[in-house]
Amino acid sequence: MANKTAPALVLREGDRAELERLTRAGTVRASAAQRARIVLLAADGVGNQVIADTVGVSRPTVNLWRDRYTARGLAGLEDEPRPGRPRQVDRAAILAATLVPPPASLGVTHWSSRLLAPRVGVDHATVAGVWKEFGVKPWKEDTFKFSTDPELVAKVTDVVGLYLAPPDNAVVLCVDEKSQIQALDRTQKVLPLRPGHAEQRTHDYVRHGTTTLLAALEVATGTVTGLCKDRHRHQEFLVFLKHVARAYPERELHLVMDNYATHKKAEVRDWLAANSRIHVHFTPTSGSWLNLVEVWFGIIERQAIRRGTFTSVRDLMASIRAFITGWNRRKHPFIWTKTPDEILDKIDRKRKHVSSTRH
Structure with a gap:
């Protein structure tokens, strides 16, 4: 039996430009770009199974983001809070670990979020979030020199x-x-x-x-x-x-x-x-x-x-x-x-x- 093709998704006014931007931008999360691509293909009348094969997701996932966009527009493509009690992050432990130099066995001069994360039992995004919250930047250094002038x-x-x-x-x-x-x-x-291009x-x-x-x-x-x-x-x-x-x-x-x-x-x-x-x-x-x-x-x-x-x-x-x-x-x-x-x-x-x- 041939697959039934779902009707083309109707985009809200002005959303196409933003969705296209999300698929091109190098600074957005991969998941956000993927959801935008699903919605754009659906708006172009592409069938759900073809979209799933093209993007590399399951058909239920395509249905999920189609429905979420239909209900709430671009806001529906955002992550929703997960059910249950929010996970408690020991910020003090992450900061304390950050301020201690990495062990010599790692062969590095300073921590990265991915190196530190397994040592404190969280994911690297959590480490990066704590660093941002407290203004800690292990990758950055400044210089100083005290004057020894007696005068x-x-x-x-x-x-x-x-x-x-x-x-x-x-x-x-x-x-x-x-x-x-x-x-x-x-x-x-x-x-x-030129417009859109820096001097090179x-x-x-x-x-x-x-x-x-x-x-x-x-x-x-x-x-x-x-x-x-x-x-x-x-x-x-x-x-x-x-x-x-x-x-x-x-x-x-x-x-x-x-x-x-x-x-x-x-x-x-x-x-x-x-x-x-x-x-x-x-x-x-x-x-x-x-x-x-x-x-x-x-x-x-x-x-x-x-x-x-x-x-x-x-x-x-x-x-x-x-x-x-x-x-x-x-x-x-x-x-x-x-x-x-x-x-x-x-x-x-x-x-x-x-x-x-x-x-």
């Missing part, structure tokens, strides 16, 4: 005080170098941004050399004074300091810079000593995060360098100069908000935390 407190107080209360009639400039900026040229033409570039590239960007950020306005040099020795740094001095004639300048060797060469110290209107404030060792020009270096890296394609070092330098020119037209002040006490308290809490977790 840490004095330097933090000096530099941050300069940001929060700059001297009257003076200019505060954050100075540093961004070295080894590579002029990278992609091996094939970049495919531009080849993973490989040709190096055409490097340049060093020396920059001075005026904290109060965001104005940047910059020079590109082939090298970053003390000779180039001294040339840059003279360039900055010419850019701010007859103004008292307070320069924030790090302890890099080129900043402390005898020639540099002698020139600074001969220019009494220029005052230097050093950040602590391993404290470059106090220098606001580092924030600006991050901006130019993201907006002009990282995705740039440069056929030569000269091309790269021209792009950097163009960015600085454009930046100075749309500049904005760089505002520091944390007080020295807040920063030092946070450092102290971090030190205590690290000390308490040592084995």
